[in-house]
Amino acid sequence: MADYQFTKVEAEARQKWSEQQVYKTSDQSSKPKYYVLDMFPYPSGAGLHVGHPLGYIASDIVSRFKRMKGFNVLHPMGFDAFGLPAEQYAIQTGQHPAVTTEQNILRYVEQMNHIGLSYDWDRKVETSDPDYYRWTQWIFLQLFDSWYDKNTDTARPLSELIAYFEKNGNRQLHAHCDEHTPAFDASGWQNAGAQGQADLLMHYRLAYLAEARVNWCPALGTVLANDEVKDGVSERGGYPVEIRMMRQWMMRISAYSQRLLDGLNEIDWSDALKEQQRNWIGRSEGALLRFELADGKNQLEVFTTRPDTIFGVTFMVLAPEHALVPEITTPEQQAEVEAYITKAKNRSERERMADVKTVSGAFTGAYVKHPFTGKLIQVWIADYVLAGYGTGAVMAVPGGDERDWRFARHYKLNILDVIEGSDIETGANDSKDARIINSDFLNGLPAKAAIRKAIEAMEAKGIGKGRIQFRLRDAIFSRQRYWGEPVPIYFENGIPKAIPEDQLPLRLPAVDKYLPTEDGEPPLARAQNWQFNGHPIETTTMPGWAGSSWYFLRYMDPENKTTFADRSKTDYWNQVDLYLGGSEHATGHLLYARFWNHFLFDRGFIGFKEPFKKLVNQGMIQGKSNFVFRIEGTNTFVSAGLKSQYKTSALHVDVNIVHQEILDLTAFKSWRDEYSGAEFILEDPTTGTIAENGIYRCETEVEKMSKSKWNVVNPDDIIAQYGADTLRLYEMFLGPLEDAKPWDTHGIEGVYRFLNKVWRLYHQDDVFSLSQETATEAELKILHRTIRKIEDGIDRYSFNTCVSAFMICVNELQSLKCRKQAILEPFICLLSPFAPFLGEYIWQAMGHNNSIVHAPFPICDEQYLTDDTYDYPVQENGKMRFTITLPKQGDKVALEQLALSHEKVQQLLQGKALKKLVVVPGRIVNLVVS
Template sequence: MEYKPGDIEPKWRNWWKENQTYKIDNQSTKPKYYVLDMFPYPSGAGLHVGHPLGYIASDILSRYKRLRGFNVLHPMGYDSFGLPAEQYAIQTGIHPAISTEQNIATFRSQLENIGFSFDWSREVRTSDPNFYKWTQWIFMRLFNHYYDRDADKALPVSELVNRISKSGNISINAVCDDDTPAISAADWNAMSERDQQLFLLKYRLTYPGEAYVNWCPALGSVLSNDEVKDGVSERGGHPVERKLMKQWNMRITAYADRLLEGLDTIDWPESIKEQQRNWIGRSAGASVRFAVDQHEGVEIEVFTTRVDTIYGATFMVLAPEHELVAQLTTDAQRTEIEAYVKWAASRSEIERMAETKKVTGAFTGSFAINPFNGERIPIWIADYVLAGYGTGAVMAVPSGDQRDWNFATHFNLPIVPILDTQKDWENAADPTKEGRYINSGIINGMTYAEAVPTLIKWLEERGLGKGKIQYKLRNAVFSRQRYWGEPVPAYWKDGVPYLIDEQELPLLLPNIDKYLPTETGEPPLARAEGWNYQGYEYELSTMPGWAGSSWYFYRYMDPYNDAEFCSKEAANYWQQVDFYLGGSEHAVGHLLYSRFWNHFLHDLGLVPHREFAKKLVNQGMIQGRSNFVFR
């Protein structure tokens, strides 16, 4: 008998739908198994070939597990907030909700035609108010918690307030801003409410603060690193610049050690784990403060993992965005410095980190003073130093670091050997730690193991530095100057952010006349008439694309719950994602942020495990033309 797909497949698809063949319950005598695909953004183009590449594999596994007697959760939904729908709205005037709904209908039809065994009764959409109500709810929990190092978990800010009001913050071992002052209980109790709230922002797990971002003037929005390619926006090819802006941030750095440790407990590809380890970048070293010649009271803080090489520091390099650049630039160097800063602002951080062959920089005209020997060393700026990493300042030791060596030889700066075992340092840097120190003042003749504690003790005794653990990981920017995203459930009063009443969630997106920033440069939400909270202005930025995707795997477990984002009963039954399938390009984006949020939710006792996915598989990436298909 001839097989006619056009006749046979619709029949069985309809039978599956009418009989709810793949619908499952949260209770069963069978063992559970949770198979999850990274949900797609519903673009106007519909499915591309990469979607079924992964979905077919996970569907095979789901069918196999069902036949083996498992109660299989295999859902599908849509990561439906995003920039493309907003750009389409700008061009056509069609509300993003309308075009997104049309795109989802196309996706759903295509997915059903392929015949996947999804439980469609559990479909979720991040742009559905019934979904993003809980994204906003989680944001509010983050705002109302801080990370206590002694407890090794997030605790309510209300407990922090109670402790400070009784004994100040000197004995509190918590993650906070580096510039948080030590205060007494009397200091706290003498503060106004406004000053108290501003002080607490230094501890909250989400907070507004200044951060360097990828700013795209043409799109009127901040872009994430993976939305920038070769200095332009991935969508539209518009120029992108580095800019210091006030943004909401997530204090992911509080969980840096736990995120590293957690990698040893999950069955994920080693390449993904290694990318996350490198992105977090834990380093043990020392913080050192350098005075600046002829600038009384000005100090430059440097973090180094090789404080033992400090006598070999022959120059200093600042990030072009460093806050002291303008102040330290002499009149003779100003034109050159300003041109270089403008050029560096046009390059993405990824480009700057990847550049290893081309040497560029500019001299500020000022000199730092080495605290150990009092020598003056010139202060340069260069784009290989990033403002957001460490302190945005590097003490350059060309005899021990190849990038510093390249810079020194290019600009004819001194190179001083500091170990008697360094070889051929005139032709290349030698980063060895072996041997004994030379040209190194108080550590001459010492080994590495002897030198490091000697130098740190010297710094700490004089108040010029200290031993320190540093991370490459930075707090995550959580603001987008867009319309089509989750509204932040906060309002501003006297320059201080406050949360709206939880009973008023979800805070819905208002209607606006245009999806562009205002003529004065405010985000599109500023166009909404009468949109305020009891007379106070709402936060005008929206959440980034990764907000909803950082917890969506729990909503599939309990998609119709109006009282909780996921009941404890459902979470305790399904536990974790057993098999998660998606692209490796999300290694330091979605996959890292989701782990962060999950650790936080676990601290609050809302989910049963610190890690959300036991096993992760990357399906690979289709990169080129198939001659078989096209022949």
């Protein structure tokens, strides 16, 4: 018998769906709502790869299941269409990124439709569409026009802040603002002038301008992402990169630190993910305290989580870029300090944090006075202290902090023992459970009590106070790029002003090149008349996360011309019930989106704080990259087994010309021009020695699936060979949704055979035929057990076990030769969320007019699930021996009696003394014998 004709089946089902517009979703329904969201993709030029659909298929199964269960399901899709790759492509080819992006999107939509994803495409959003980014710009302006009131713990309109300043200045104001905001009274405000007032407001705005550290590449004239910088030079071109302060738009996400932390308690996300967000936000309780410099002029402010170890301070460490460094450095130390700053300056933060082995620093020559003992303490600079965290300065307690200890050891600085039970010769002791010693008034106190007492003493002395510090920093929002949302701000006499709402969208202008200007201005500076009423417009654009921070709201009301989404619609659809996406977004997108959502809630634009009620991370499907080895300086390639005999460099090779790790030599030569004359040193696969007629073996490595790594596998190819239902089932069958796994088609035949078996249940000699006989008890048991397993599986997002449950069911029905509609009609409904094409086709063959998409999900009848007896495994000292059949439920004592009197048990116990009998009803019998 031939295979089932999946191409025909899938084409017919697809036509049915598009004719009947089965996925169109109404904003009004008597049914309960359910919102299933996928993280929308960046539409890359390589098209959708097999890794993308993993999550999409899973969420599609849930969507289809919920529809059949009687929910009004919102299941949309869109595109995160701004981004660097399109811009790079534009730089290389001169093509406008909008053009290539649109082509890529069309391709993605087509691919998604081939997979059978049940999106309501009428709700598609694209972040690069002016009708969409108009509202991204609008939200930016709301942030620009808001400040954070710590009294009410909400964002409020700036007009209210201005009214307050006019009456009171910023006295008694409890607002979230920059660290060094000056104090002023009402007259100070009134006399500040337009520029002065604008500067003062800038300290409070939630979207604000400030100086920020960036990776500046002078040769490219642009700022680079950390991952575009490798070993201090640009990845593209290998030019030097320096760290520089630049004026940038920032987002005051730090105002929301505590709320973003608290909100985690209300949402159903994995503990691992919540933990990552908690660590990212990084709340720590401690004290802020000031040390007088010995020069009597300056003060040094530090944040410490261990004020209880204040008597263990033996030196101070500042970040090399700390503002006081030039001022306090003594002439004798100046050369050394400057040399160190130059060296440290261009190390990335990541490098500085990761490198704990090399200790480096420089003494400034300055001293501070210990606030309690009055002793003089040296002030050092070292790059393990980061400028961006806390105050950029630490009080070093080498007895209590590992990094301080290593630093002290290296520079032979004093180490004091202030924590009971330490051995300061071998390392620091950061225990918070020990008692404090050698510390005057803190002696004998446990650390936690000592922390409180130390803070009290500091407050009494007026040198410090208790403080809660967050690691979360304000986010840099400006990008020196072309392909992003323009920031809707213009500058009138240097004062940043909002472009009026009714003038939005501020469209991306045309430019002659997608590159920075000669003097390092961003690409938008190339635009003609980039002005508003004669005033220059901001030239940076927004980052990728701007558009993705609110797209889930736009799906609810995608066409709205007067607001980003009507309140009645956002109230109806409300939170996302299930959000599916990769864990690589744990601290980026998922934090920024929560921030914007909280903000929109504060300002009354939406009615809920947390956007994503339930979140599931699908594991990444990784690529299996293949490598060939070129002998350096030649065009000769050596097989993997022989490569150690030569000096070679490994090069990625296209996975599509490698089969079972063996390179197709002819295909390789025609793959790229430069390899047309390639020569090979081949190996004998059994002996691993050089062999003229041997094979070329590649080495493999599991990496992210990416065009640049030549390991992308396209789902279209799989669909052409096996059909979309097979692809869907196979991706689900691969393993648990949340696990990362490399793509491998080894087992795909299995699910393909399964679908053919399903087909044959409904067809005899390819002719559709079912029997109308009444189902037997055995058949009903199989069906209802499967219904239970599938519902359970979907509820637990355990789609792989669902597929195996289907396989078991079909194997059993097949061996019973069941062809009964009474069983096979509910079965196809059960299967249809997983294999919708085959489901629809058979549903139609059964004579239904409606689509299976709207069929009801079969209901499990409990009476077919219960068993009276159970085969108890009997263990001897925990080792499995045999099974005995006993009642499944029942009184424990009665079961013990039954077990003991069982013939096999008696036999086992002969000549042995029973020490203990363990019987767990419905589970196990364990005989403990001596």
